[in-house]
Amino acid sequence: MSGRILAAAALFAAALLASSAAAQIAIVDVTGGKVAGTVADGIATFRGIAFAAPPVGPLRWKAPRPVAPWAEVRQANAFGPGCVQDMAMAIQMGDRGDLSEDCLYLNVWTPAKRANEKLPVIVWIYGGGFSGGMTSIPLYDGAHFARRGVVFVSITYRVGPFGFLASPELSKESGHGSGNYGMLDMIAGLKWVRANVAGFGGDPSRVTLLGHSAGAYAVSMLAASPLARGLFEGVIAESGASFAPARNGDEGGSNLPSLALAERAGAKFLAGLGVHDLAAARALPAATIMTAALAGPPDRRPRFWPPLDGYVVPGDQYSLWQAGRFNDTPILIGNNSDEAASFGPPTRVTPADFEAEVRKSYGAKAGELLAAYPHATDADAFRARKQLRRDTEFGWPAYAWAELQARRGKGKAFVYYYDRPTAQNPDGSGHGLEVGYVFGNLAPRPPFFNLSEADHAYSDVMQRYWVNFATKGDPNGPGLPLWPVFAAQEPKVLRFGDEPAAAPLPNVPKLKALDAYYAWRRAGSR
Numbered sequence: 001m002s003g004r005i006l007a008a009a010a011l012f013a014a015a016l017l018a019s020s021a022a023a024q025i026a027i028v029d030v031t032g033g034k035v036a037g038t039v040a041d042g043i044a045t046f047r048g049i050a051f052a053a054p055p056v057g058p059l060r061w062k063a064p065r066p067v068a069p070w071a072e073v074r075q076a077n078a079f080g081p082g083c084v085q086d087m088a089m090a091i092q093m094g095d096r097g098d099l100s101e102d103c104l105y106l107n108v109w110t111p112a113k114r115a116n117e118k119l120p121v122i123v124w125i126y127g128g129g130f131s132g133g134m135t136s137i138p139l140y141d142g143a144h145f146a147r148r149g150v151v152f153v154s155i156t157y158r159v160g161p162f163g164f165l166a167s168p169e170l171s172k173e174s175g176h177g178s179g180n181y182g183m184l185d186m187i188a189g190l191k192w193v194r195a196n197v198a199g200f201g202g203d204p205s206r207v208t209l210l211g212h213s214a215g216a217y218a219v220s221m222l223a224a225s226p227l228a229r230g231l232f233e234g235v236i237a238e239s240g241a242s243f244a245p246a247r248n249g250d251e252g253g254s255n256l257p258s259l260a261l262a263e264r265a266g267a268k269f270l271a272g273l274g275v276h277d278l279a280a281a282r283a284l285p286a287a288t289i290m291t292a293a294l295a296g297p298p299d300r301r302p303r304f305w306p307p308l309d310g311y312v313v314p315g316d317q318y319s320l321w322q323a324g325r326f327n328d329t330p331i332l333i334g335n336n337s338d339e340a341a342s343f344g345p346p347t348r349v350t351p352a353d354f355e356a357e358v359r360k361s362y363g364a365k366a367g368e369l370l371a372a373y374p375h376a377t378d379a380d381a382f383r384a385r386k387q388l389r390r391d392t393e394f395g396w397p398a399y400a401w402a403e404l405q406a407r408r409g410k411g412k413a414f415v416y417y418y419d420r421p422t423a424q425n426p427d428g429s430g431h432g433l434e435v436g437y438v439f440g441n442l443a444p445r446p447p448f449f450n451l452s453e454a455d456h457a458y459s460d461v462m463q464r465y466w467v468n469f470a471t472k473g474d475p476n477g478p479g480l481p482l483w484p485v486f487a488a489q490e491p492k493v494l495r496f497g498d499e500p501a502a503a504p505l506p507n508v509p510k511l512k513a514l515d516a517y518y519a520w521r522r523a524g525s526r
Helices: 003-019 087-093 143-147 160-164 168-174 181-200 214-222 259-272 278-283 286-293 317-322 351-372 378-408 435-439 453-472 508-522
Strands: 027-030 033-036 038-040 043-050 105-110 119-125 151-155 202-212 234-238 331-336 413-418 492-496 500-504
Touching: 027 181, 033 043, 043 143, 105 143, 105 181, 119 181, 119 214, 119 453, 143 151, 143 453, 151 181, 160 181, 160 286, 168 259, 168 278, 181 202, 181 214, 202 214, 202 453, 214 234, 234 453, 259 286, 317 378, 317 508, 331 378, 331 453, 351 378, 351 508, 378 413, 378 508, 435 453, 453 492
Parallel strands: 119 151, 119 202, 202 234, 234 331, 331 413, 413 492
Antiparallel strands: 027 033, 038 043, 043 105, 105 151, 492 500
16 A cells, blocks of 8 residues: 555544543433443443344244333443354354344444434444354454444344244234344344434434445345335445345345245245244244254255345345335445355366356356356366356345446445455455454454554555445545446446555456346346
8 A cells, every 4th residue: 555545544543543532421321221331442332232122932033022121220341142043153253152042232332422422323234144143243343433433333133044034824924924034133223223322422314334245235135125214324235235136946146035935945944843833933942943954064954044025125126226116325335356265165166067057057148157257277167156156146236236326326326346366365355354444453363464554554544435434425535545436337446456446347247247147037037
């Protein structure tokens, strides 16, 4: 990174330190009762605030219910439990904390000294493939955002079979579909923020959603959901969005199932538990359900993702944007250049292997996709497989969202491409490698070894962009390279390379081939 940007970053950091003072908000009256946080280094932190009743027993697989009030001041000095999930995944993500079905808690970091400061608010939605994740992971500590004048909130939501199990019985019980309990948790958390964040010095009219991976898919769904209308004014989605048609079987390039597919899979899962009705299933220990979800080889296990249920998300999001049926806000979205490098050890693939995989999953459009992803040698085929996964899961959804927003929305779209190759990975940057920079949490742990002054300066620049966006719906500001507004006619992005700089949208031929594939899918072909 250039000396100019390093110097600007150092001056900005010094100004932050000079202006910091001890936060004075230590006790806040919230929905349910009073909570007391801890104050250190000018930041008040409130951990483990209940925002809904525990979703246990008869409340399992139901929308979150209101929190029960309490009389005494509750000490909000420890994270609540993570929601039940595979403990191995929790450890892999960086936390060995407690897991429980009683997990609907949130956390607040605030620099405010008074409740009337009306600071911008960022609400964090973690990733984890909708099967894992928790707010207590050290990477997600919100103190650095708070030091930049933001009230930072992180929300826990149910995952795996507890958050995203659908079935015909559950749909009949609710009267409007099933399988999106984790999404409803997020909406309940956002309603809590709208009702309570002013007490922490935040402005409830300036709430920005921030999600990564599954969390980015989730915030894109919230941007489509009538149930979330009016609960936020901006969206940041890092590596993820739901704009492909619903998955009805084994079609390539789609993640979110249709309600019918999710119901069939859920009915099979419930039958495998050996119970005959929902009451009996709700009476089972959580460990029994988790054991069933983890039985068998990983590629044969049931997959619990939010279905397009017609209620939380009323339909295919691409079609919703085309029809102008979405929550129109500014968006800041993007993806990394080698996302799939982070998903398991590399496996050998031949050109014939790659061709067979694409022809099996992409039907009559396979030839066009094979032409767009060169694969003449084993090395080329290995790279093409990674790139196709990058683009179907992360790159094309961001591109489609940005183009639809530019054409149909009033809120501006800002798109990034994080591409910082290393000697270890000359193909680019893997999934999640930007998150530590965005949070300012670059402690020496994988993959952040051998950190330099330039790494911290880069983190400072990224945080400034993100905070600017949360403050005014535009990431640009003094001392920062210009981030162009995305335009459908001449799409440009901010490329986070050696230095941040505006650049043409990358991978256009691949994205256009996927455009044609998804249009063919939406037209009803396979």
